[in-house]
Amino acid sequence: MVNNMGKNGHEDRVSVKQNLRKKLIIKTLIEAAEPVSVAEITKKTSSNYPTINSLLSQLKEEEIVTELGLGESTGGRRPTLYRLNNEKLLFAGIEVGHTNNLLIIMNIENRVIHSITTDSREIIASKNPLKMLADSCHNQLISYLEGAGIPRENLQGVGIGFSGDLFKHFSGTKENDLEVLHRVERKLSMLMKIPVLIDIDVKLMTRAEKWFGKLKNVNNGLCINLTWGIGLGVIMGGTIQQGAHGHLEFGHITVREDGDLCYCGKRGCLETIASGHELEKKAREKILAGEKTMLTEMIKGDVDRLEEDIIVTAALEGDIFSIELITEAAKVLGVQVANLIKLFDPEKIVINGTLSRAGRLLLNPIRTEVDKRALYYTKESVPIETSDLGKTAIALGAASMHIHEFLKDSTSDIVKFI
Numbered sequence: 001m002v003n004n005m006g007k008n009g010h011e012d013r014v015s016v017k018q019n020l021r022k023k024l025i026i027k028t029l030i031e032a033a034e035p036v037s038v039a040e041i042t043k044k045t046s047s048n049y050p051t052i053n054s055l056l057s058q059l060k061e062e063e064i065v066t067e068l069g070l071g072e073s074t075g076g077r078r079p080t081l082y083r084l085n086n087e088k089l090l091f092a093g094i095e096v097g098h099t100n101n102l103l104i105i106m107n108i109e110n111r112v113i114h115s116i117t118t119d120s121r122e123i124i125a126s127k128n129p130l131k132m133l134a135d136s137c138h139n140q141l142i143s144y145l146e147g148a149g150i151p152r153e154n155l156q157g158v159g160i161g162f163s164g165d166l167f168k169h170f171s172g173t174k175e176n177d178l179e180v181l182h183r184v185e186r187k188l189s190m191l192m193k194i195p196v197l198i199d200i201d202v203k204l205m206t207r208a209e210k211w212f213g214k215l216k217n218v219n220n221g222l223c224i225n226l227t228w229g230i231g232l233g234v235i236m237g238g239t240i241q242q243g244a245h246g247h248l249e250f251g252h253i254t255v256r257e258d259g260d261l262c263y264c265g266k267r268g269c270l271e272t273i274a275s276g277h278e279l280e281k282k283a284r285e286k287i288l289a290g291e292k293t294m295l296t297e298m299i300k301g302d303v304d305r306l307e308e309d310i311i312v313t314a315a316l317e318g319d320i321f322s323i324e325l326i327t328e329a330a331k332v333l334g335v336q337v338a339n340l341i342k343l344f345d346p347e348k349i350v351i352n353g354t355l356s357r358a359g360r361l362l363l364n365p366i367r368t369e370v371d372k373r374a375l376y377y378t379k380e381s382v383p384i385e386t387s388d389l390g391k392t393a394i395a396l397g398a399a400s401m402h403i404h405e406f407l408k409d410s411t412s413d414i415v416k417f418i
Protein backbone atom coordinates (compact mmCIF):
# COMPACT_ATOMS: atom_id res chain seq x y z
CA MET A 1 0.00 0.00 0.00
CA VAL A 2 2.71 2.40 1.14
CA ASN A 3 4.86 1.26 -1.79
CA ASN A 4 2.04 1.87 -4.24
CA MET A 5 1.51 5.38 -2.91
CA GLY A 6 5.23 5.96 -3.22
CA LYS A 7 5.16 4.67 -6.75
CA ASN A 8 2.21 6.93 -7.65
CA GLY A 9 3.99 9.88 -6.11
CA HIS A 10 7.02 9.12 -8.28
CA GLU A 11 4.84 8.79 -11.38
CA ASP A 12 3.18 12.11 -10.58
CA ARG A 13 6.54 13.82 -10.33
CA VAL A 14 7.62 12.29 -13.63
CA SER A 15 4.43 13.46 -15.36
CA VAL A 16 4.78 16.98 -13.88
CA LYS A 17 8.33 17.12 -15.21
CA GLN A 18 7.20 15.82 -18.60
CA ASN A 19 4.41 18.39 -18.76
CA LEU A 20 6.86 21.21 -18.01
CA ARG A 21 9.14 19.99 -20.79
CA LYS A 22 6.19 19.79 -23.18
CA LYS A 23 5.29 23.38 -22.30
CA LEU A 24 8.85 24.43 -23.03
CA ILE A 25 8.64 22.76 -26.45
CA ILE A 26 5.39 24.62 -27.17
CA LYS A 27 6.97 27.89 -26.03
CA THR A 28 9.97 27.27 -28.31
CA LEU A 29 7.66 26.62 -31.28
CA ILE A 30 5.59 29.78 -30.61
CA GLU A 31 8.70 31.93 -30.31
CA ALA A 32 10.33 30.43 -33.41
CA ALA A 33 7.22 31.31 -35.48
CA GLU A 34 8.44 28.86 -38.13
CA PRO A 35 8.87 25.09 -38.42
CA VAL A 36 11.68 23.80 -36.19
CA SER A 37 13.74 20.57 -36.14
CA VAL A 38 14.17 18.25 -33.14
CA ALA A 39 17.84 19.24 -32.92
CA GLU A 40 16.96 22.94 -32.69
CA ILE A 41 14.30 22.33 -30.03
CA THR A 42 16.79 20.19 -28.08
CA LYS A 43 19.30 23.04 -28.18
CA LYS A 44 16.83 25.75 -27.25
CA THR A 45 15.34 23.78 -24.35
CA SER A 46 18.78 22.58 -23.12
CA SER A 47 17.46 19.03 -23.18
CA ASN A 48 18.55 15.78 -24.83
CA TYR A 49 17.55 14.50 -28.25
CA PRO A 50 15.77 11.24 -27.25
CA THR A 51 13.65 13.03 -24.61
CA ILE A 52 12.55 15.78 -27.01
CA ASN A 53 11.92 13.23 -29.74
CA SER A 54 9.68 11.17 -27.47
CA LEU A 55 7.81 14.23 -26.13
CA LEU A 56 7.26 15.50 -29.67
CA SER A 57 5.71 12.12 -30.54
CA GLN A 58 3.36 12.50 -27.57
CA LEU A 59 2.48 16.08 -28.56
CA LYS A 60 1.83 14.82 -32.08
CA GLU A 61 -0.54 12.17 -30.74
CA GLU A 62 -2.27 14.86 -28.67
CA GLU A 63 -2.60 16.87 -31.91
CA ILE A 64 -0.78 19.88 -30.41
CA VAL A 65 2.11 19.55 -32.84
CA THR A 66 2.19 18.52 -36.49
CA GLU A 67 5.04 16.99 -38.45
CA LEU A 68 5.88 18.98 -41.53
CA GLY A 69 8.17 16.70 -43.49
CA LEU A 70 11.85 17.17 -44.15
CA GLY A 71 13.72 20.46 -44.01
CA GLU A 72 16.97 21.58 -45.65
CA SER A 73 20.03 19.47 -44.84
CA THR A 74 22.86 21.17 -43.00
CA GLY A 75 25.34 18.47 -43.95
CA GLY A 76 23.82 15.23 -42.65
CA ARG A 77 20.36 13.73 -43.02
CA ARG A 78 17.54 16.16 -43.78
CA PRO A 79 15.80 16.92 -40.47
CA THR A 80 12.08 16.42 -39.77
CA LEU A 81 10.42 19.76 -39.06
CA TYR A 82 7.68 20.40 -36.52
CA ARG A 83 5.18 23.20 -36.05
CA LEU A 84 2.21 23.85 -33.78
CA ASN A 85 -1.11 22.53 -35.01
CA ASN A 86 -2.76 25.70 -36.25
CA GLU A 87 -6.12 23.98 -36.66
CA LYS A 88 -6.24 22.79 -33.06
CA LEU A 89 -4.86 25.88 -31.29
CA LEU A 90 -7.47 28.59 -31.84
CA PHE A 91 -8.13 31.75 -29.81
CA ALA A 92 -10.98 34.23 -29.86
CA GLY A 93 -10.58 37.98 -29.37
CA ILE A 94 -13.49 40.31 -28.69
CA GLU A 95 -13.58 44.09 -28.64
CA VAL A 96 -16.61 45.33 -26.75
CA GLY A 97 -17.59 48.73 -28.14
CA HIS A 98 -20.26 51.34 -27.45
CA THR A 99 -22.14 50.51 -30.65
CA ASN A 100 -20.52 47.33 -32.00
CA ASN A 101 -18.73 44.24 -30.79
CA LEU A 102 -16.00 42.78 -33.00
CA LEU A 103 -15.24 39.10 -32.57
CA ILE A 104 -12.35 37.37 -34.30
CA ILE A 105 -10.92 33.86 -34.20
CA MET A 106 -7.18 33.58 -34.70
CA ASN A 107 -4.92 30.55 -34.95
CA ILE A 108 -1.62 30.04 -33.14
CA GLU A 109 0.22 31.51 -36.15
CA ASN A 110 -1.68 34.82 -35.69
CA ARG A 111 -3.85 34.32 -38.76
CA VAL A 112 -7.44 35.56 -38.44
CA ILE A 113 -9.75 32.81 -39.70
CA HIS A 114 -13.08 34.38 -38.76
CA SER A 115 -14.36 37.86 -38.00
CA ILE A 116 -17.85 39.14 -37.21
CA THR A 117 -19.24 42.52 -36.08
CA THR A 118 -22.50 42.67 -34.14
CA ASP A 119 -24.55 45.44 -32.56
CA SER A 120 -23.65 45.91 -28.88
CA ARG A 121 -26.27 48.48 -27.86
CA GLU A 122 -28.92 45.97 -26.76
CA ILE A 123 -26.36 44.16 -24.61
CA ILE A 124 -25.16 47.40 -22.98
CA ALA A 125 -28.72 48.51 -22.25
CA SER A 126 -29.83 45.14 -20.80
CA LYS A 127 -30.37 44.50 -17.08
CA ASN A 128 -27.55 41.96 -16.88
CA PRO A 129 -25.06 43.07 -19.57
CA LEU A 130 -22.32 40.65 -18.50
CA LYS A 131 -24.56 37.61 -18.83
CA MET A 132 -25.95 38.84 -22.15
CA LEU A 133 -22.43 39.50 -23.47
CA ALA A 134 -21.32 36.00 -22.44
CA ASP A 135 -24.38 34.40 -24.07
CA SER A 136 -23.99 36.44 -27.26
CA CYS A 137 -20.26 35.68 -27.65
CA HIS A 138 -20.74 32.03 -26.73
CA ASN A 139 -23.49 31.61 -29.32
CA GLN A 140 -21.46 33.34 -32.04
CA LEU A 141 -18.42 31.18 -31.31
CA ILE A 142 -20.36 27.91 -31.23
CA SER A 143 -22.30 28.76 -34.38
CA TYR A 144 -19.09 29.54 -36.28
CA LEU A 145 -17.24 26.43 -35.02
CA GLU A 146 -20.16 24.12 -35.79
CA GLY A 147 -20.71 25.69 -39.21
CA ALA A 148 -17.03 25.27 -40.07
CA GLY A 149 -16.90 21.71 -38.70
CA ILE A 150 -14.29 22.63 -36.08
CA PRO A 151 -14.48 20.75 -32.74
CA ARG A 152 -15.35 23.11 -29.85
CA GLU A 153 -12.32 22.03 -27.83
CA ASN A 154 -10.00 23.47 -30.49
CA LEU A 155 -10.85 26.91 -29.12
CA GLN A 156 -8.32 27.30 -26.30
CA GLY A 157 -9.33 30.62 -24.82
CA VAL A 158 -11.10 33.94 -25.22
CA GLY A 159 -9.67 37.42 -24.66
CA ILE A 160 -11.95 40.43 -24.21
CA GLY A 161 -11.11 44.13 -24.45
CA PHE A 162 -13.27 46.84 -22.85
CA SER A 163 -12.86 50.60 -22.71
CA GLY A 164 -12.44 51.80 -19.12
CA ASP A 165 -15.94 53.24 -18.87
CA LEU A 166 -17.59 50.18 -20.47
CA PHE A 167 -15.71 47.87 -18.12
CA LYS A 168 -17.20 49.74 -15.15
CA HIS A 169 -20.63 49.31 -16.71
CA PHE A 170 -20.19 45.58 -17.33
CA SER A 171 -18.56 44.85 -13.97
CA GLY A 172 -21.22 46.85 -12.15
CA THR A 173 -18.61 48.63 -9.98
CA LYS A 174 -16.87 51.99 -10.06
CA GLU A 175 -13.50 50.27 -9.76
CA ASN A 176 -11.22 49.12 -12.55
CA ASP A 177 -8.66 47.43 -10.34
CA LEU A 178 -7.10 44.03 -10.90
CA GLU A 179 -9.28 42.33 -8.29
CA VAL A 180 -12.46 43.34 -10.13
CA LEU A 181 -10.85 42.38 -13.45
CA HIS A 182 -10.07 38.87 -12.19
CA ARG A 183 -13.54 38.50 -10.67
CA VAL A 184 -15.16 39.38 -14.01
CA GLU A 185 -12.74 37.02 -15.79
CA ARG A 186 -13.82 34.16 -13.52
CA LYS A 187 -17.50 34.95 -14.02
CA LEU A 188 -17.19 35.12 -17.82
CA SER A 189 -15.10 31.92 -17.89
CA MET A 190 -17.89 30.19 -15.97
CA LEU A 191 -20.66 31.59 -18.15
CA MET A 192 -18.85 30.88 -21.42
CA LYS A 193 -17.36 27.56 -20.24
CA ILE A 194 -13.91 28.52 -21.55
CA PRO A 195 -10.89 30.38 -20.06
CA VAL A 196 -11.45 34.14 -20.43
CA LEU A 197 -8.87 36.89 -19.95
CA ILE A 198 -9.77 40.61 -19.91
CA ASP A 199 -7.87 43.82 -20.39
CA ILE A 200 -8.50 47.48 -21.12
CA ASP A 201 -8.83 48.14 -24.86
CA VAL A 202 -5.93 50.55 -25.37
CA LYS A 203 -3.53 48.14 -23.65
CA LEU A 204 -4.61 45.39 -26.04
CA MET A 205 -4.26 47.76 -28.98
CA THR A 206 -0.72 48.61 -27.81
CA ARG A 207 0.04 44.90 -27.43
CA ALA A 208 -1.13 44.31 -31.01
CA GLU A 209 1.01 47.21 -32.30
CA LYS A 210 3.99 45.78 -30.44
CA TRP A 211 3.52 42.24 -31.74
CA PHE A 212 2.14 42.75 -35.24
CA GLY A 213 2.09 46.46 -36.02
CA LYS A 214 4.15 49.62 -36.26
CA LEU A 215 5.56 49.39 -32.72
CA LYS A 216 7.27 46.06 -33.47
CA ASN A 217 10.87 46.27 -32.21
CA VAL A 218 10.13 49.67 -30.61
CA ASN A 219 11.27 49.74 -26.98
CA ASN A 220 9.84 53.14 -26.08
CA GLY A 221 6.67 53.96 -27.94
CA LEU A 222 3.18 55.34 -27.48
CA CYS A 223 -0.11 54.14 -28.91
CA ILE A 224 -3.14 56.44 -28.94
CA ASN A 225 -6.61 55.03 -29.37
CA LEU A 226 -8.58 57.88 -30.90
CA THR A 227 -12.12 56.72 -31.04
CA TRP A 228 -15.38 57.28 -29.05
CA GLY A 229 -13.04 58.04 -26.13
CA ILE A 230 -9.27 58.63 -26.08
CA GLY A 231 -6.84 56.08 -24.63
CA LEU A 232 -3.08 55.90 -24.29
CA GLY A 233 -0.82 52.85 -24.25
CA VAL A 234 2.77 53.26 -23.11
CA ILE A 235 5.69 50.99 -23.93
CA MET A 236 8.78 51.80 -21.90
CA GLY A 237 11.87 49.63 -21.77
CA GLY A 238 10.16 47.11 -24.06
CA THR A 239 7.18 46.46 -21.77
CA ILE A 240 3.64 47.81 -21.71
CA GLN A 241 3.18 50.00 -18.66
CA GLN A 242 -0.02 50.37 -16.69
CA GLY A 243 0.95 52.53 -13.72
CA ALA A 244 0.70 51.61 -10.05
CA HIS A 245 -3.06 50.99 -10.10
CA GLY A 246 -3.71 50.38 -13.81
CA HIS A 247 -5.21 53.87 -14.07
CA LEU A 248 -2.86 55.44 -16.64
CA GLU A 249 -5.10 58.05 -18.23
CA PHE A 250 -4.98 60.38 -21.24
CA GLY A 251 -8.57 61.13 -22.30
CA HIS A 252 -9.41 62.64 -18.92
CA ILE A 253 -6.41 64.90 -18.42
CA THR A 254 -7.57 68.49 -17.87
CA VAL A 255 -7.08 70.63 -20.95
CA ARG A 256 -9.38 73.54 -20.05
CA GLU A 257 -9.74 74.31 -16.38
CA ASP A 258 -13.33 75.54 -16.66
CA GLY A 259 -14.22 73.70 -19.85
CA ASP A 260 -17.30 71.60 -20.58
CA LEU A 261 -18.50 68.99 -18.13
CA CYS A 262 -17.20 65.51 -19.03
CA TYR A 263 -19.11 62.27 -18.47
CA CYS A 264 -16.44 61.40 -15.89
CA GLY A 265 -17.81 64.18 -13.72
CA LYS A 266 -14.90 66.62 -14.16
CA ARG A 267 -14.57 69.68 -16.37
CA GLY A 268 -12.42 70.38 -19.42
CA CYS A 269 -11.08 66.85 -20.09
CA LEU A 270 -9.31 66.20 -23.42
CA GLU A 271 -12.28 64.01 -24.36
CA THR A 272 -14.65 66.99 -24.12
CA ILE A 273 -12.78 68.50 -27.08
CA ALA A 274 -11.05 65.88 -29.21
CA SER A 275 -12.88 62.55 -28.87
CA GLY A 276 -15.21 60.79 -31.29
CA HIS A 277 -18.20 61.26 -28.99
CA GLU A 278 -17.48 65.00 -28.80
CA LEU A 279 -17.25 65.24 -32.61
CA GLU A 280 -20.62 63.49 -32.84
CA LYS A 281 -22.11 65.92 -30.31
CA LYS A 282 -20.73 69.02 -32.06
CA ALA A 283 -21.84 67.81 -35.48
CA ARG A 284 -25.34 67.06 -34.14
CA GLU A 285 -25.67 70.55 -32.61
CA LYS A 286 -24.44 72.31 -35.74
CA ILE A 287 -26.67 70.28 -38.07
CA LEU A 288 -29.71 71.05 -35.89
CA ALA A 289 -28.68 74.73 -36.02
CA GLY A 290 -28.95 74.50 -39.80
CA GLU A 291 -25.30 74.33 -40.94
CA LYS A 292 -24.76 72.86 -44.40
CA THR A 293 -22.91 69.55 -44.61
CA MET A 294 -22.78 66.36 -46.65
CA LEU A 295 -23.57 64.58 -43.38
CA THR A 296 -27.26 65.60 -43.45
CA GLU A 297 -27.72 63.57 -46.64
CA MET A 298 -25.59 60.67 -45.33
CA ILE A 299 -27.68 60.31 -42.16
CA LYS A 300 -30.92 60.97 -44.06
CA GLY A 301 -31.67 63.96 -41.83
CA ASP A 302 -31.74 61.82 -38.65
CA VAL A 303 -29.06 63.17 -36.25
CA ASP A 304 -29.41 60.06 -34.09
CA ARG A 305 -27.71 58.15 -36.89
CA LEU A 306 -24.62 60.29 -36.59
CA GLU A 307 -21.49 58.33 -35.73
CA GLU A 308 -17.82 59.32 -35.65
CA ASP A 309 -17.12 56.91 -38.51
CA ILE A 310 -19.58 58.76 -40.78
CA ILE A 311 -17.89 62.09 -39.99
CA VAL A 312 -14.52 60.60 -41.04
CA THR A 313 -16.02 59.24 -44.26
CA ALA A 314 -17.56 62.66 -45.08
CA ALA A 315 -14.23 64.41 -44.35
CA LEU A 316 -12.39 61.98 -46.66
CA GLU A 317 -14.96 62.77 -49.36
CA GLY A 318 -14.18 66.47 -49.02
CA ASP A 319 -16.97 67.72 -46.72
CA ILE A 320 -15.56 71.00 -45.35
CA PHE A 321 -17.82 70.87 -42.27
CA SER A 322 -16.38 67.45 -41.25
CA ILE A 323 -12.80 68.41 -42.18
CA GLU A 324 -13.05 71.46 -39.90
CA LEU A 325 -14.43 69.38 -37.03
CA ILE A 326 -11.51 66.95 -37.33
CA THR A 327 -8.92 69.73 -37.75
CA GLU A 328 -10.08 71.54 -34.59
CA ALA A 329 -9.94 68.31 -32.57
CA ALA A 330 -6.53 67.43 -34.05
CA LYS A 331 -5.06 70.83 -33.08
CA VAL A 332 -6.01 70.34 -29.43
CA LEU A 333 -4.77 66.77 -29.56
CA GLY A 334 -1.51 67.93 -31.16
CA VAL A 335 -0.74 70.18 -28.18
CA GLN A 336 -1.17 67.19 -25.86
CA VAL A 337 0.87 64.89 -28.12
CA ALA A 338 3.68 67.48 -27.87
CA ASN A 339 3.37 67.18 -24.08
CA LEU A 340 3.50 63.39 -24.30
CA ILE A 341 6.69 63.58 -26.35
CA LYS A 342 8.31 65.71 -23.66
CA LEU A 343 7.11 63.43 -20.88
CA PHE A 344 7.98 60.07 -22.43
CA ASP A 345 10.64 60.79 -25.07
CA PRO A 346 9.25 58.04 -27.37
CA GLU A 347 10.83 56.60 -30.52
CA LYS A 348 7.48 56.56 -32.28
CA ILE A 349 3.78 57.31 -31.78
CA VAL A 350 1.08 55.26 -33.46
CA ILE A 351 -2.53 56.41 -33.64
CA ASN A 352 -5.36 53.95 -34.14
CA GLY A 353 -9.12 54.08 -33.50
CA THR A 354 -11.99 55.23 -35.69
CA LEU A 355 -10.72 58.79 -36.15
CA SER A 356 -7.29 57.58 -37.33
CA ARG A 357 -8.94 56.62 -40.62
CA ALA A 358 -8.86 60.37 -41.39
CA GLY A 359 -5.10 59.89 -42.07
CA ARG A 360 -3.39 63.12 -43.17
CA LEU A 361 -6.44 65.22 -42.21
CA LEU A 362 -5.69 64.22 -38.64
CA LEU A 363 -1.90 63.83 -38.75
CA ASN A 364 -1.06 67.18 -40.40
CA PRO A 365 -2.59 69.47 -37.73
CA ILE A 366 -1.09 67.24 -35.00
CA ARG A 367 2.35 67.46 -36.66
CA THR A 368 2.09 71.26 -36.93
CA GLU A 369 1.31 71.63 -33.21
CA VAL A 370 4.02 69.15 -32.22
CA ASP A 371 6.67 70.86 -34.38
CA LYS A 372 5.70 74.29 -33.01
CA ARG A 373 6.36 73.00 -29.52
CA ALA A 374 9.42 70.84 -30.17
CA LEU A 375 12.42 71.82 -28.07
CA TYR A 376 15.49 73.24 -29.80
CA TYR A 377 17.64 70.26 -28.83
CA THR A 378 15.22 67.73 -30.34
CA LYS A 379 17.34 66.76 -33.32
CA GLU A 380 14.81 64.60 -35.07
CA SER A 381 11.05 64.80 -34.93
CA VAL A 382 9.31 61.79 -33.45
CA PRO A 383 7.41 59.86 -36.16
CA ILE A 384 3.64 60.07 -35.64
CA GLU A 385 1.79 57.59 -37.83
CA THR A 386 -1.62 56.01 -38.14
CA SER A 387 -1.75 52.28 -37.52
CA ASP A 388 -1.99 49.77 -40.34
CA LEU A 389 -3.78 47.19 -38.18
CA GLY A 390 -7.09 48.98 -38.63
CA LYS A 391 -10.23 48.00 -36.81
CA THR A 392 -9.04 44.56 -35.69
CA ALA A 393 -6.15 45.83 -33.49
CA ILE A 394 -7.94 45.47 -30.12
CA ALA A 395 -9.50 42.12 -31.01
CA LEU A 396 -6.07 40.88 -32.21
CA GLY A 397 -4.46 41.99 -28.95
CA ALA A 398 -7.29 40.28 -27.04
CA ALA A 399 -6.97 37.03 -28.99
CA SER A 400 -3.22 36.89 -28.34
CA MET A 401 -3.61 37.34 -24.54
CA HIS A 402 -3.57 33.62 -23.76
CA ILE A 403 -0.50 33.07 -25.93
CA HIS A 404 1.35 35.93 -24.23
CA GLU A 405 0.38 34.77 -20.74
CA PHE A 406 1.72 31.35 -21.64
CA LEU A 407 4.97 32.82 -22.98
CA LYS A 408 5.35 34.92 -19.83
CA ASP A 409 4.98 31.93 -17.54
CA SER A 410 4.86 28.64 -19.38
CA THR A 411 4.88 26.74 -16.07
CA SER A 412 1.62 28.35 -15.01
CA ASP A 413 -1.59 26.41 -15.27
CA ILE A 414 -3.71 29.52 -15.84
CA VAL A 415 -3.31 29.12 -19.57
CA LYS A 416 -3.73 25.53 -20.60
CA PHE A 417 -2.47 24.22 -23.89
CA ILE A 418 -1.98 20.71 -22.57
Ligand SMILES: [Zn+2]
Residues within 6 Å of the ligand: 251, 252, 262, 263, 264, 265, 266, 269, 271
Ligand atom coordinates in the same frame (compact mmCIF):
# COMPACT_ATOMS: atom_id res chain seq x y z
ZN1 LIG B 1 -13.39 63.31 -18.21
